[in-house]
Amino acid sequence: MNAGMDDLYREVILDHHRCPRCREPLAHVDAQAAGKNPSCGDEVTLELAFEGDRITKVSVRTSGCAIATASGSILGELVPGRTEAEASRLAEAFRQIMHSDDGELADELDPGDLEVLTGVRNFPVRVKCALLPWITLLEAVAAHREGRPGGESTTEV
Amino acid sequence: MKPRDRSLPAPAGIMPCDGQQGDCSHCGPLFPERFPILTRRLGGRPLVYLDNGATTQKPEAVIAAEARYYRENNANVHRGMHTLASEATDLYEDCRAHVARFLGLGRSGRVVITRGTTSALNLVARGLAHKLRPGDEILVTGMEHHANLVPWIRVAKNEGLVLRHIPVTDGGLLDLARLGDLLGDRTRVVALTHVSNVLGTINPVAKIAAEAHRRGALVVVDAAQSVGHLPVSLDELGADLLAFSAHKAYGPMGLGFLAGKLDVLEELDPLESGGEMIETVTMEDATWAEVPHRFEAGTPNVGAAAAFPHALDLMDEITLERLRTHEISVTGYAWDRLSSLGGLTLYGPADPSHRGGLISFHDPAVHAHDMAQLLDARGVAVRAGHHCAQPLHKRLGVVATTRASFAMYNSHDDIDALVDAITYARSIFAS
Numbered sequence: 111m112n113a114g115m116d117d118l119y120r121e122v123i124l125d126h127h128r129c130p131r132c133r134e135p136l137a138h139v140d141a142q143a144a145g146k147n148p149s150c151g152d153e154v155t156l157e158l159a160f161e162g163d164r165i166t167k168v169s170v171r172t173s174g175c176a177i178a179t180a181s182g183s184i185l186g187e188l189v190p191g192r193t194e195a196e197a198s199r200l201a202e203a204f205r206q207i208m209h210s211d212d213g214e215l216a217d218e219l220d221p222g223d224l225e226v227l228t229g230v231r232n233f234p235v236r237v238k239c240a241l242l243p244w245i246t247l248l249e250a251v252a253a254h255r256e257g258r259p260g261g262e263s264t265t266e267v
Numbered sequence: 268m269k270p271r272d273r274s275l276p277a278p279a280g281i282m283p284c285d286g287q288q289g290d291c292s293h294c295g296p297l298f299p300e301r302f303p304i305l306t307r308r309l310g311g312r313p314l315v316y317l318d319n320g321a322t323t324q325k326p327e328a329v330i331a332a333e334a335r336y337y338r339e340n341n342a343n344v345h346r347g348m349h350t351l352a353s354e355a356t357d358l359y360e361d362c363r364a365h366v367a368r369f370l371g372l373g374r375s376g377r378v379v380i381t382r383g384t385t386s387a388l389n390l391v392a393r394g395l396a397h398k399l400r401p402g403d404e405i406l407v408t409g410m411e412h413h414a415n416l417v418p419w420i421r422v423a424k425n426e427g428l429v430l431r432h433i434p435v436t437d438g439g440l441l442d443l444a445r446l447g448d449l450l451g452d453r454t455r456v457v458a459l460t461h462v463s464n465v466l467g468t469i470n471p472v473a474k475i476a477a478e479a480h481r482r483g484a485l486v487v488v489d490a491a492q493s494v495g496h497l498p499v500s501l502d503e504l505g506a507d508l509l510a511f512s513a514h515k516a517y518g519p520m521g522l523g524f525l526a527g528k529l530d531v532l533e534e535l536d537p538l539e540s541g542g543e544m545i546e547t548v549t550m551e552d553a554t555w556a557e558v559p560h561r562f563e564a565g566t567p568n569v570g571a572a573a574a575f576p577h578a579l580d581l582m583d584e585i586t587l588e589r590l591r592t593h594e595i596s597v598t599g600y601a602w603d604r605l606s607s608l609g610g611l612t613l614y615g616p617a618d619p620s621h622r623g624g625l626i627s628f629h630d631p632a633v634h635a636h637d638m639a640q641l642l643d644a645r646g647v648a649v650r651a652g653h654h655c656a657q658p659l660h661k662r663l664g665v666v667a668t669t670r671a672s673f674a675m676y677n678s679h680d681d682i683d684a685l686v687d688a689i690t691y692a693r694s695i696f697a698s
Contacts, residue, residue, distance in 0.1 A: 176633075
């Protein structure tokens with residue numbers, strides 16, 4: 111594999127793609143959102159369960175490329191146990207870093223495998239694939255905060 | 268000029284394509300040395316360009332002609348009394364004449380110069396709108412590129428028209444058994460693609476056109492994927508109007524054509540108005556210039572028009588028959604090799620003589636975007652996605668496909684490189 115593909119298709123990413131975590135639909139859903147990138151057809155269905163302001167359970171079902179699927183799986187691994195504010199902070203930090211040339215996710219965000227996914231920013235056309243589950247998370251959290259049923263999001267503009 | 272990576276001696280049996288069907292057991296490329304971009308290397312590997320359905324590469328003669336125009340002749344057309352203006356006008360009109368000859372247009376045919384196929388088809392759909400009444404019907408097909416669908420959707424909505432489509436069979440052909448039901452007394456336009464940009468299917472345009480004309484409907488043909496690959500004649504297809512782009516036929520970008528019968532073109536309302544397209548203008552009124560000039564408001568892409576005849580000359584030099592034979596050989600070889608990989612779904616007719624030079628495929632294990640990315644890492648350029656044909660992909664039951672599309676400079680070696688790259692992509696995803 112050449113160096114470029116090493117950054118994109120890291121073993122961690124491929125593992126998340128092969129065995130995506132947290133795909134089971136939730137029995138009880140407090141917030142949800144659907145993400146879609148129409149030009150490539152990637153779709154994410156995200157469900158959240160809350161206790162107070164803490165997210166206890168996540169279901170993330172991604173239909174799309176390896177990058178989008180792996181990103182959703184990593185989200186499913188990282189988000190449960192975080193408060194609404196902590197999850198949003200992580201999503202916002204990830205979005206920011208994917209749109210910049212350098213820098214890394216702060217350790218205090220406890221970014222786990224998400225750090226690996228930041229390599230995708232070297233492939234600008236694929237950034238939207240990596241971001242889709244996280245933008246969908248922000249929409250679900252916003253819907254929950256505002257008492258809405260949840261909406262739709264996209265990383266295409 | 269050294270074409271691509273030819274440092275190794277050609278293995279025995281690899282011959283340049285002589286265009287003789289049956290002698291093409293292992294076709295080399297046609298005229299690769301004419302295309303400077305083919306000497307590029309990507310990540311240490313030779314470029315294998317298989318995205319010709321999106322745009323073909325340009326021969327040196329075209330590149331040089333466009334540069335020469337800007338160096339030597341640049342001026343605006345159809346205005347100005349000076350020498351350069353006259354030369355620019357001659358080059359521009361010479362392009363129109365070349366295209367008319369290339370399509371076999373007779374005395375009653377005219378060529379409108381546009382920005383591309385999309386703008387030509389928008390001109391047709393919106394230009395015909397004033398002739399259409401609520402309840403009139405437009406018939407398209409289930410395999411149209413959005414360029415020959417969305418303009419009709421818009422006109423249908425605006426004018427209260429009924430938009431019908433000829434469905435696509437499981438084998439990737441138009442379901443002609445339905446044609447009798449779908450063509451009615453109120454069918455005003457039948458708009459269809461000559462060659463599907465996803466399935467590769469060559470549609471029986473002449474047969475459908477004959478039926479359409481029997482019902483008094485106009486026939487509009489999207490020839491974006493056929494011009495430059497197979498012989499295209501307005502009369503033989505039975506088309507009233509036919510649109511194509513220069514850039515998919517070895518010409519420059521930003522240039523396309525709407526060819527048609529004069530009496531049909533005269534019925535079209537101009538889409539854009541302003542300079543260049545008028546006869547006389549007062550403060551209150553204006554009259555239109557003759558067809559085709561009334562459809563060419565504003566300053567056109569003269570540099571591209573000056574260059575495109577050189578692409579047509581190249582195809583004349585090769586002959587379209589030889590080009591077609593070559594593409595059939597490459598496409599047939601690609602179909603066989605991709606089929607033998609196992610696990611890929613290939614779309615459209617299997618017989619390469621019934622399809623244009625492209626193959627779309629789906630791998631359930633590797634998403635099309637991952638496939639295209641990994642192929643690119645091997646220097647193989649393909650397209651992944653819905654190829655501006657979302658309804659067709661819904662019909663196929665997939666969100667995205669990977670498409671390899673061919674041109675004169677592709678060879679059996681390129682197909683081998685494609686297959687090796689797919690094997691590599693699959694190895695990354697194998698668990």
